[in-house]
Amino acid sequence: MPAPGSTYAKKLKPKPVHIQLIPLKPITYLHGKPQVIWEQEEVNHMIVNENLEYVVIGKFSYGWPDIQDLRKLIPKQCELKEDCNIGLLSNRHVLIKTTLLEDYVNLLSKPAFYITQKIGRSR
Template sequence: MIIKENLQYAILGKFSYGWPEIQELRTLIPKQCDLKGECNIGLLRNRYVLIRASLMEDYVNLLSKPVFYITHKWWSYPMRTLKWDPLFDPEEETTTAIA
């Protein structure tokens, strides 16, 4: 199912202090996170976006930094990235950390 749904390189982006509209995020995230391949970005609820990268390089890049700052209209929105998990619940705070 993970491969069929294109989730093998899925990342969660968490915005704690607001975020731009999803249409803007779809253009801002690939540019500002320096993604090389294509990616699909969808809005989940409670401040989360699902980023489905097409390249392993982009997957590693997104998980390698503790936070990305997405700049839009003179404002910078911090986005933490987390490894996607099939049991992810947006209502619960994640306890998983990348080491």
């Protein structure tokens, strides 16, 4: 018998996720360059909080295709089995967030991927 006050809608409602907040860190300087020092435990918490367990950062050495083309080319040419999210981090770096551990391992297991555009140029 269901608990008093319990409804089907309440059971379907997602449970709140507890996210441990990490305080801002002070900036220190090493040889005149600013740096922030993180403990490994803090980094692990950030990875979990931001859902970045299966993320790979790729670097383009010679330029890159348009982001929309990358979102089509990377899963196909890197032989990813499940969906992934792809976004630009900087002018040469792309973030690939996979949903499947096997795809994550596949991306990390090869020293390089060569992405070929429709016009036949490698990047």
